[in-house]
Amino acid sequence: MEKNVNYDPSFAQEVFENVDAGEEIKMCMNCGVCAGSCPLRFNMDYPPRQIFQMIRLGKREEVLNAKSIMLCTSCYTCKVRCPRSIPVIDVMHGLAHYAIKQGILTRRDTANFGREFWNQVYRLGRIDEKDLPRRVFFAAGFIEGIKSTLKYLDMGLKLLLHRRMKLLPERKIKGIQSLRKMLDKAEKMGKGGAAA
Amino acid sequence: MKYFLYWGCSLEGTGANFLVSLKPACEALAMEFEEIEDWNCCGASVSYAGANDLSIKVLNARNLALAEAKGSYDIVAPCSSCYIQMIKVNHEIQEDPELLKQVNECLAEGGLSYKGGIKVRHIQDVLYNDVGVDKIKEKVIKPLNGLKVAGYVGCQSVRPYGEYDSVDKPVVQDRLLEALGAEAVPFPKKIRCCGSGIFLPEIDYCLELVKDILEDAINHGAELVSTVCPMCAMNLEMYQGRVNEKYGTDFDIPIVYLTQLMAVAFGLDMKKDAALNYNIIPPEGILQAALGH
Ligand code: SF4
Numbered sequence A: 001m002e003k004n005v006n007y008d009p010s011f012a013q014e015v016f017e018n019v020d021a022g023e024e025i026k027m028c029m030n031c032g033v034c035a036g037s038c039p040l041r042f043n044m045d046y047p048p049r050q051i052f053q054m055i056r057l058g059k060r061e062e063v064l065n066a067k068s069i070m071l072c073t074s075c076y077t078c079k080v081r082c083p084r085s086i087p088v089i090d091v092m093h094g095l096a097h098y099a100i101k102q103g104i105l106t107r108r109d110t111a112n113f114g115r116e117f118w119n120q121v122y123r124l125g126r127i128d129e130k131d132l133p134r135r136v137f138f139a140a141g142f143i144e145g146i147k148s149t150l151k152y153l154d155m156g157l158k159l160l161l162h163r164r165m166k167l168l169p170e171r172k173i174k175g176i177q178s179l180r181k182m183l184d185k186a187e188k189m190g191k192g193g194a195a196a
Numbered sequence B: 001m002k003y004f005l006y007w008g009c010s011l012e013g014t015g016a017n018f019l020v021s022l023k024p025a026c027e028a029l030a031m032e033f034e035e036i037e038d039w040n041c042c043g044a045s046v047s048y049a050g051a052n053d054l055s056i057k058v059l060n061a062r063n064l065a066l067a068e069a070k071g072s073y074d075i076v077a078p079c080s081s082c083y084i085q086m087i088k089v090n091h092e093i094q095e096d097p098e099l100l101k102q103v104n105e106c107l108a109e110g111g112l113s114y115k116g117g118i119k120v121r122h123i124q125d126v127l128y129n130d131v132g133v134d135k136i137k138e139k140v141i142k143p144l145n146g147l148k149v150a151g152y153v154g155c156q157s158v159r160p161y162g163e164y165d166s167v168d169k170p171v172v173q174d175r176l177l178e179a180l181g182a183e184a185v186p187f188p189k190k191i192r193c194c195g196s197g198i199f200l201p202e203i204d205y206c207l208e209l210v211k212d213i214l215e216d217a218i219n220h221g222a223e224l225v226s227t228v229c230p231m232c233a234m235n236l237e238m239y240q241g242r243v244n245e246k247y248g249t250d251f252d253i254p255i256v257y258l259t260q261l262m263a264v265a266f267g268l269d270m271k272k273d274a275a276l277n278y279n280i281i282p283p284e285g286i287l288q289a290a291l292g293h
């Protein structure tokens, strides 16, 4: 029984259809060049090559819960090196988006950071660099929020003193309403993140 | 030479010294800039957590469309993330006309459209290829006299497209530093990623990246590190204290923008134009010594 839950033969199909850039892995020849490219490879549980292999093997839970898909720094080394020109980065981002959308928060802070970032883009059209860390810190709960705020207070103050923090809150761009309409449409039309 | 300047969110905040120095340094080279009116954020490299790929493309296409409606100048995007996000849309719609159609369907919701005619350029690209090192040398009145600078390129300013420089052995920043009279020290980690946009949430893992990069630069003789990206600058400068705590190192090396060094070498005001007082690890001492004051 347990085995059946973990082994989903249709997972590859699901990835091709619902994950942004998911179909790109069809070209992967498992050479492993990309594995040596990730800056955070020593902290990853599976290198990208193995993630792609696991997709083919139908290991749905392992892939969507992998730390690796959340630890891409967007350095583009893989895309430059892959002999098959596979945009490994886009697949990793696509998988991360797909996993987060299903509530899987393997790297909670990174997921919250990215989600808050996007929420702010949607709300304002811009990023408020003061507000963003605050929201991320407090997304983890009040006490956690206070702790994190204190941990980074020294840095915030230094930035402020050196005129590298805007004092006023960021305002919405003028075209915010029309931007949101465009983004709503893209959210509906886009492939990535469609329900399984 | 006129360009659209898309400076993005960071350059109004944590990367303010980049924008403050970029304007006078480039204006001294007869470059002219126009802001893209009512621009929006590029989504940086972390938006995928909340948005699908098409949304991020549409977000960037809006800026391109706004520019295209106003003129045909190239867009200069100093922030590497902004640069890569915008240039990526351009590349992908060229390869895939169906995508351009989709993007335009979304843009139409807000009354915009994009034909795909605007070029996106990196600041190093325009300095090297449009202005040229000879013209830059002519403007130098306070040469940096062999100051040893590690020109840190990072990732997204050359990768993945390699539009104006080699993706694995970039030289453009070094040539620009040399034009200012500096000695560009070679160091292998110049294209190693600093942790980029996920540095803050993954700080425990990323501190090591910064340690390795700084160590490499210093071991190769650097007295100063220059960058062309607000994230690189932030990660390499602001977290030196944290790196020291964790690894028992004693890093205290100034991280400056290439444009700050340009402003200094062009003899412009150290504060008002070069924005050196914005730096948290002060570079003034090292620069004054190099200039011979
Ligand atoms: S480098 Fe490309 S082909 Fe090789 S394993 Fe990675 S994705 Fe597959």
Ligand code: SF4
Pocket: A034, A037, A038, A039, A040, A048, A071, A072, A073, A074, A075, A076, A077, A078, A079, A088, A089, A092
């Ligand atoms: S872009 Fe992401 S997947 Fe590609 S090498 Fe860098 S960290 Fe790895």
Ligand code: SF4
Pocket: A127, B007, B008, B009, B010, B011, B040, B041, B042, B043, B044, B045, B079, B081, B082
């Ligand atoms: S990369 Fe950063 S600076 Fe550039 S627009 Fe996006 S959020 Fe703003």
